[in-house]
Amino acid sequence: MTRSITIADLAQQLGAPFGGNGEFCVTRACEPRDAGPDDLALAMDPRFAENLKDGAAKAAVLWADADWQALGLEAAILVGRGRLAMAGITAAFDHGVGLEEGIHPTAVIHESAEIGAGATIGPLVVIGAGASVGAGAKIAPQVSIGAGVTIGEAALIHAGAKIGARAKIGDRVIIQPGAVIGADGFSFVTVEKSHVEEARESLGAAVEAEGQAWQRIASIGGVEIGDDVEIGANVTIDQGTIRATKIGDGCKLDNQVHIGHNVVVGRHCLLCGQVGIAGSTVVGDYVVMGGQAGAADNLSIGSGAIIGAGTGVLSNVPKGRSMMGYPAVAMQTHVEMYKALRRLPRLLAKLSGKD
Incomplete structure (x- = not known):
């Protein structure tokens, strides 16, 4: 499916000025070397300008004073922040999930479920x-939505996602x-105090308890x-034991992130690939955790904190x-420690005496 937009319309959407022929139409966004005559070349940094001559683009998005x-070029849009412009450019050319409107006949919907106006339910x-x-939501093929789940308006649930009972x-x-929302938390106990509990209390100084079976x-x-x-894809968010596991407004979770039971994540946090947060930890607002960072259970991570990739909190x-x-x-301490180690x-x- 081809989508066409004029330079003037796209510039208006980006809130950026343009030069040249505003009625010039482009059908897709491309890297400069790959761009054809109907494509929009993206060269928002002067370093990429040389690549324009290797393609055939007549229109481009360039840096502010280019x-x-x-x-x-016949036309150009001039932007101050290239990465911010990418948000608007990709939205303009996004083809969506390609679902047909309405409810597919193979969908299995309980008679007591409510489907909002304009919602799309796939095969x-x-x-x-x-x-x-909710109204206007799009549910792609083979999604499973459990009993009592509430999904808001204009939500987009991609293929194969699983949403457990009572999730909101x-x-x-x-x-x-492939995301799984609302699986059971990893929560077990022994009849008597376990060797794990003894190790935590004594920091491993004395572990005398015998092994026992785990009770769920x-x-x-x-x-x-x-x-x-x-x-993201294959994210897992466990439901809480008694109170809900919570993810605040505006959060972005990358692929393969795991959120344990009872965790509370504040607003507008960014959790990168393979981040893991153990049970009952509370994360403040605007926290960023780099790839493969992890946090132990029952901790507090303050608002605005930045946790570097691979960090163990x-x-x-x-x-x-x-x-x-x-x-x-x-x-800063870690950097100094690393320098000393080297x-x-x-x-x-x-x-x-060997040197």
Whole structure:
């Protein structure tokens, strides 16, 4: 499916000025080398200007003070922040999920479920008793929606996502393929105090308890996800034991993120690929956690904190602190520790008289 837009219309959507022929139509966005005569070349940094001559683009998105005429273009949009412009450009050319409007005849919808006006339900979707799908929501093929689930307006649930019973999903939420929302939490207990509990209490100094069978603690707290949240492919969010696991408005979760039971994540947090947060930890607003970072259970991570990639958070993090390493320390401290570690071989060689 081809989508065409004029330079003037796209510039208006981006809130940016343009030069040249505003009625010039472009059908897709491309890297400069790959752009044909009907394509929009993206060269929003002067470093990419040289690549324009290797393509055939007549129109481009360029940096704010670019001399577009000198580059041989017929039209150009001039932007201040290239990455911000990408948000509007990709939205303009997004083809969506390609679902046919309405409810597919193979969908299995319980008679007590409510489907809002204009909602689209794809093939082989299953919607349980008492569930509610908001107006304008789009549910792609083979999505499973449990009993009592609430999905807000204009939500987009991609193929194969599984949403467990009682989950509450806000407006305009996007859930990517394979995500599982509302699985049981990883919560078990032993009849007597376990060797794990003894190790935690004594920090491993004395572990005398014998091994025991694990007794399952059921999860009945559900999951609550705010508005404008995006959940990546194969993300897993466990429901709470008694109270709900919560994800605040505007959060963005990358692929393969895991959120344990009872976790509370504040507003507008960014959790990158393979982040893991253990049970009952509370994350403040605007927190960023880099790829493969993890947090232990029952901790507090203050609002505005930045947790570097691969960091292991084992204690509370103050508001606004940048952390890195394992165990996590202040980022500046970690950098100094790393520098010292790299100097060790040379220092040892000097001490041994080999240098």
